[in-house]
Amino acid sequence: MAANPMTQFEVYRIGPEIKVGAFDISFTNASLFMVISSLAILIIFNLGSKKNSILPNKIQLLAELSYSFVSKMISDTAGSKAKPYFSFIFSLFMFVLFCNMFGMIPYTFTVTSHIIVTFILAAFIFIGVTVIGFIKHGFGYLKLFVPSGVPIVLLPLIVVIEIISYLSRPISLSVRLFANMMAGHTMMKVFGGFVVSLGIVGGWLPLSFSVALTGLEILVAFLQAYVFAILTCIYLNDALNLHH
Amino acid sequence: MFKKIFLYSLITNFFFTKKIFAAESGGMPQLDPEFWISQIFWLVLTFGVLYIVLSKLILPKISANLELRKSQIQENIEAAEKQRESSEAKLKEFDGIILKSKIEAKNIFKDAREKVIKNINSKKEILDKQIDDEIKKAEVEIDTLKQSAPEKINKIAVVTSTEILKKLIGAEVNNSSISAIVDDLVKKNGDKYYGH
Numbered sequence: 001m002a003a004n005p006m007t008q009f010e011v012y013r014i015g016p017e018i019k020v021g022a023f024d025i026s027f028t029n030a031s032l033f034m035v036i037s038s039l040a041i042l043i044i045f046n047l048g049s050k051k052n053s054i055l056p057n058k059i060q061l062l063a064e065l066s067y068s069f070v071s072k073m074i075s076d077t078a079g080s081k082a083k084p085y086f087s088f089i090f091s092l093f094m095f096v097l098f099c100n101m102f103g104m105i106p107y108t109f110t111v112t113s114h115i116i117v118t119f120i121l122a123a124f125i126f127i128g129v130t131v132i133g134f135i136k137h138g139f140g141y142l143k144l145f146v147p148s149g150v151p152i153v154l155l156p157l158i159v160v161i162e163i164i165s166y167l168s169r170p171i172s173l174s175v176r177l178f179a180n181m182m183a184g185h186t187m188m189k190v191f192g193g194f195v196v197s198l199g200i201v202g203g204w205l206p207l208s209f210s211v212a213l214t215g216l217e218i219l220v221a222f223l224q225a226y227v228f229a230i231l232t233c234i235y236l237n238d239a240l241n242l243h244h
Numbered sequence: 245m246f247k248k249i250f251l252y253s254l255i256t257n258f259f260f261t262k263k264i265f266a267a268e269s270g271g272m273p274q275l276d277p278e279f280w281i282s283q284i285f286w287l288v289l290t291f292g293v294l295y296i297v298l299s300k301l302i303l304p305k306i307s308a309n310l311e312l313r314k315s316q317i318q319e320n321i322e323a324a325e326k327q328r329e330s331s332e333a334k335l336k337e338f339d340g341i342i343l344k345s346k347i348e349a350k351n352i353f354k355d356a357r358e359k360v361i362k363n364i365n366s367k368k369e370i371l372d373k374q375i376d377d378e379i380k381k382a383e384v385e386i387d388t389l390k391q392s393a394p395e396k397i398n399k400i401a402v403v404t405s406t407e408i409l410k411k412l413i414g415a416e417v418n419n420s421s422i423s424a425i426v427d428d429l430v431k432k433n434g435d436k437y438y439g440h
Contacts, residue, residue, distance in 0.1 A: 006272055011279040023281045030279065031286035038294040045298065049305035054313060067306045087299030094298075095291055116280045117287050182274065 005189035009113055009182065029109045030117070037098035037111065045094075066094070070229070077230060078237040085236060092121070093229035100181060100221035104214070112224075113181035115174060122174035125232050133239035143242060173231055180224045184217045394430065401426050 013026045048063025056064060070090045074082050082089075096112055103110025111117055133141040145162040146155070191213060194206035402423045409417045 010273040011276075011283070023285070024279070025282045025285040026279075027286070028279055028282055030283050031290075034286050034290040038290045041294060042297055042302070045302045045306070049302050049309060052309040052312060054316060060309075063306055064310060067303070067310065087303050088295060090303060091291065091295040091298050095294055111287075113274070114283060115274045116283050120284050120287055121291075178274070 005186045005193065008109070008185060008189055011109075011114070030111055030114065033099065033102055033109045033111050037095060037102055040102075041091075041094045041098050066090075073226075073230060074233055077233040079241060081240040082233065082236050089229055089232055089236075092125075092232060093225055096121075096177065096228050097222065097225035100225055101218070103181065103185065104218055104221055110181050110185055112177055113185055115178045118174035118178040119170065121228075122170040122177075125173065125235065126170040129232075129235045129239045132236070136240060137242055140242065141239070144238060169235060173228065177224050177228055180220055184213070184220055188213050188217060398423070398426050398430060 011028045011030050013028055014032055015027050017024065018026045044059065045063050045066075048059045048061075051057075051060065053060070067090070070093055071086065074086055074089055078085075099111040102108050103113065130141075133144070137143075145159050145166065147158060147162070150158050188210060191206045191210045195203040195210060198206060402419065405422050405426070406417055406419060409415075409422075
């Protein structure tokens with residue numbers, strides 16, 4: 001059973017079954033790692049903002065560098081109008097990053113390797129961005145689907161394509177993160193299984209692969225969190241500053 | 245025949261893959277909706293709490309810290325600029341003072357030199373005067389001596405002549421006749437004797 005690379009994604013109850021009406025909201029290992037990630041973020045950033053010294057200590061430097069990193073990312077992609085959404089994008093980036101990174105520790109659970117989690121995040125972003133767009137521009141937001149400078153003949157086709165691409169945003173956003181995390185962890189598990197099955201004689205090659213993959217996966221964990229956040233910024237930019 | 249084999253293999257293949265999928269599909273827990281509601285609930289809860297605490301408590305603090313540091317650094321830079329300016333002004337003032345005192349020192353040196361030179365000159369004049377006086381006195385003395393010299397010599401000549409005559413002749417010769425001879429000689433050859 002341990003050889004099956006998918007068992008690491010199994011969700012199981014921790015503690016008693018909790019039911020609200022027909023819904024099962026039991027505390028699971030996924031919930032545990034969501035709580036751990038959130039708590040880790042809160043603890044680190046609380047420590048990093050507690051004391052304000054002119055020469056920051058390590059944890060303060062970490063918090064302030066993250067702050068300015070996300071702040072710069074938002075202002076670069078979405079402009080100054082996106083300032084009110086800074087807290088949300090910062091929380092989103094940190095949450096995805098910490099969930100990805102906690103998943104890199106052996107025997108832990110990767111929250112973001114579940115399509116339902118990433119899809120809920122992406123759907124929330126999609127709905128939020130659409131609502132912001134309609135609030136800011138009214139029905140003028142629909143101009144997003146009509147690019148300027150397109151011949152009249154092609155317009156119906158282009159509009160359909162634009163609408164489909166707009167509607168597929170939550171799916172692409174969620175599947176990108178989910179698939180990356182799942183594929184990476186599955187691959188590491190497979191190579192780990194090879195190490196065991198090939199034993200002390202032939203196990204060294206997959207072991208070295210595993211080591212290299214761990215590095216790659218840490219990179220992917222960061223990169224996917226960054227991509228998730230920056231795509232959110234780009235969608236937000238579409239909603240705040242209509243370019244078409 | 246071939247068609248039959250192909251179809252058969254296709255079907256078995258399908259079953260085979262289906263079998264594999266059946267074995268593995270138990271291992272695609274992401275698509276098992278059993279815990280979806282639970283995951284959504286806990287995601288909303290944890291992310292919501294994270295968002296609220298970060299946006300209300302922590303991020304404003306970090307932002308304030310950054311702003312404070314920025315303004316403090318700006319203030320420090322401005323203060324440093326001000327101090328630099330004031331120190332430059334002081335340096336200029338200092339340079340002016342040094343220049344002034346140099347000129348003053350030069351003036352003092354000059355004055356002192358002039359005073360000393362004057363002093364020396366006046367002393368020199370006094371000394372010169374004294375020396376001149378002494379020289380004059382000496383000259384006067386020499387003159388008087390010179391003037392009195394022929395008389396004395398005449399006297400000596402008269403006395404020695406009388407003595408010589410006394411010894412040679414053994415007779416007293418009148419002093420006045422000898423002195424008359426000497427006077428006569430002096431009148432005749434005085435210039436030769438005394439260089440007058």
